[in-house]
Amino acid sequence: MNENTSLVSAGAAIARRNKRYVIWFYLLNLAFAHFGASAFSDAAHGVLDNSLYADKLLHGFNLGVFIELLARPEFGALPAATHPAMMFAVVFFLASLLFMPGVLLGYASDHRLPRDEFYRACGRNVWRFVRLFLFFTVIAGVIAGILFPALNALVDAADKTSNERLPFFTQVIGTIIILLLLTVVRIWFDLAQTEVVLRDQRAVRKSVAAGFRKTRRNLGRLLGSYTVIAIVALAVLVAGIWLWHAIVPPSSVLGAFVVGQATMLLLLATRFWQRATAVAFYVKDLAEPIVEEVRAIPSFATPIVP
């Protein structure tokens, strides 16, 4: 538990020291989401701006009126409003893929990483990260592809009993277990990504193997740390929604924006916290190499941190 705590706090310290990355990613996240919402926004302005009926959406949130709005022909087809949001979510994912190497390098650095080094790391690792992403997709896809149908079968079986709560709790517990397993895979690839960046490793399969070994040997610590941070993320989300409901008047657009964005920022920060924790683990692990690990990495010659 103490080790976990130290890892989590070490990650927090790194993330706090480099909070500019969270800010930049948050701004990207906000900008892309704003672009993604523009079609929806235009359609809503077109119907609502000059209508007194819109008061039911401003001074409260009448679900019936909202559905009526979505169904109006002049609002446009719903996919036209939702697809841009999904497209820009994918764009944010691609941007994360592109810029994450620079972030990892910055996290491992004991000084503020110059901009050119940041972008150099991004450029150098972009193709490696794509390959890692494909590796991850295959492995996580196989696991999810097996476990989710199995869970569905289990839930169906639970649904045949007369215990009404059983299917629900089977679903919840099963989903938590699958998410924990997928988190293990995520830890594995987070470490592999860290290894690729810090070692400038071209052969990503070696980093995948190294990430796997490190995850296997330190599963409890790493999974514990990631889970603690994930719980914090969940708490942030719940607290954000509660605050939105409790303190923001229905008609306060600015208040809702502030609370909503603070929640999104903190939620994003928790993921960066996890990444920083992985980096902290990786750096610490290298500083105290065990015998097998030294043997397993004979070509360790370049400095870890540029």
Place this chain on the structure above:
Amino acid sequence: MRMCLRLAVYLFAVWFAVPAFAQAGSPAGLTIPATVSAINSSTPLSQRVVAYDMDAKYNAKAHSLDASETLTYHNLTGQPQDTFPFHLYLNAFQPTSTWMREGKREGTRGQDFEKWDNKSYGSEDIKSFEVVGQGDLTSQLQYIHPDDDNKDDHTVVQVHLPKPIPPDGYVQFKIKFHDQFPETLERTGWNRDFVLGGQWFPKVGVWWHGAWNCHQFHAYTEFFADFGVYDVKLTVPQYEVVGASGIEVSNVNNLDGTKTVAYHGDDIHDFAWTASPHYMIYNDTFQSSMGPVKLRFMMQPAHWSQAERHARIAKEAMERFDRWYGPYPYKTLTVVDPEPGSQAMGMEYPTFITGGTSWLMPKGLLMPESVVEHEFGHQYWYGMVATNEFEDAWMDEGINQYTEAKVMDSIFGPPTSVLNVWGITAGELDEDRLLYLGVADLDPMAQDGWKYADNNSYGGITYGKTALVLLTLESVIGADTMRQAMHTYFMRYRFTHPTKEDFLKTIEEVSGKDLRWYFNQAVYGTQVLDDAILKISSVPVDWYKENLKEKKGETEYIDNVWIHRRENFIFPVEVEVKFDNGDKVREHWDGQDRWVRYQYRKKAKIESVEVDPDHKIQFDRNNFNNSRTAEANGAPARKLANYWTCIGQFFAQILAWWLV
């Protein structure tokens, strides 16, 4: 002497008359019991046409039932009858039935038959059919299909008697039958170890307006039957907890591990029952204006904490119905909380209704309340005012949806009578509008139930549109008058089978108004209403002067407002024009023309215009265009866009969280 002669003549007449009547098919000594033990009344409340005496044994493993039925029928048709049709509703659950074919074509209520599943099979087989005094007529039974040409539909069977039953005569049928229940469909059947026995026995049709009314079972029609007396014995395994229509008369354990529970119902037109080993019973009482009503809530164990919630809404609804429309005369009301996941939720039978909830039910989500209220309302609009649900579905579902809105709004407040969770709200009116808007011009309300375009149209028109039409009618005749009209309608037509015109004429009579212009469009027609502000303008009177500087309160304007009737429903409306100096003007437009323009000359510009400013018209297809403000207010759209942005951000973060 004269007396003796008279007596001799009388005896002579009787001697010949009795065999003559017997020959006509009516056995002597038959009658419909005048029992009143199940009602808070010293005399029967309905003209009793039927008496069902049934003894049924339920096989819980096979989900089947074997029963004997003795049906005594009183011929009040005013003419001799030698043909009797019977409903065999459970035969609908077969692949070639009309119910199933329509379901495949248009959807049923709750089941899409992508693939045939044998669990969906249901049947009602008559093993023997005897008419007392006329012999065994089993071989004479013929399936008929009065509504379509589907010879494979076996939901109506007809028997032709060798000897007709004279007017005011009686006939007794002795029927043995076997039921196979489907896994719950149309609120009948089994799920796991639960069973709901609805539409489970051969039920005679209704002689109505000079003909037998006995329709096939369609994908979204319901039922129609005559009032009478029911005595039913149900034999089930001893571990079952049983509930049924009427009052429980006896409960006896048998030596073979079964028990026989007997029920009696007065002045009802159907009988349903349920059994499950899991029910937990919550008892309560409601004091109606005719006497005490025993309330029995049969709850699922996981919903036990909601028993009080069910009881509260039942009693509040009963109190309002009693006060607004008339008394509930029965001694019992059984509220069944059916097996979760079954299609047995939300159904009405006389003195017996099913609710609908789940173990996770926030207090602000009023689903259990609205279901219990709705199904209780059917005790009035179906149970007592027994309209023809095949042909006039709007008269039970729609009128009931209207009274549901009235009751739920009065208890929980109009904006939050359906949903009030974390600032997200919805009321009954919103629900009805959503049902209606998508199908507004597809079908009229006055339509046979099986002739709707599809399931959505059936639901949207019979439930949604009817409720909106009656809510809007309140603005024409006044809410108090409307309530009085509903009261009159109930009191006048309870325990009868009124027609749509009976209802509409009652409203006209009570309101003292000719409402044909409204009913012809709203009830018999498919007209749609959409009034809109076409445009507004405020032009300075001295617009032509160079260097004109407009000053608020000083510059004079010619203000114009155009109102446009975009659709074909003609309805007089109020229009309110607000000016930027605070002035308000109300106009009354008869709505006859396609558009109207109002013009004003004022030292003020138009601030906003609104059609129907008091929001009395509930079925306007587009409420967004009912008003127009001169200045745009972007706040509502910004608020929604902000929500949308946050959702987009969250989705993007989750994607990146897992994939990078």
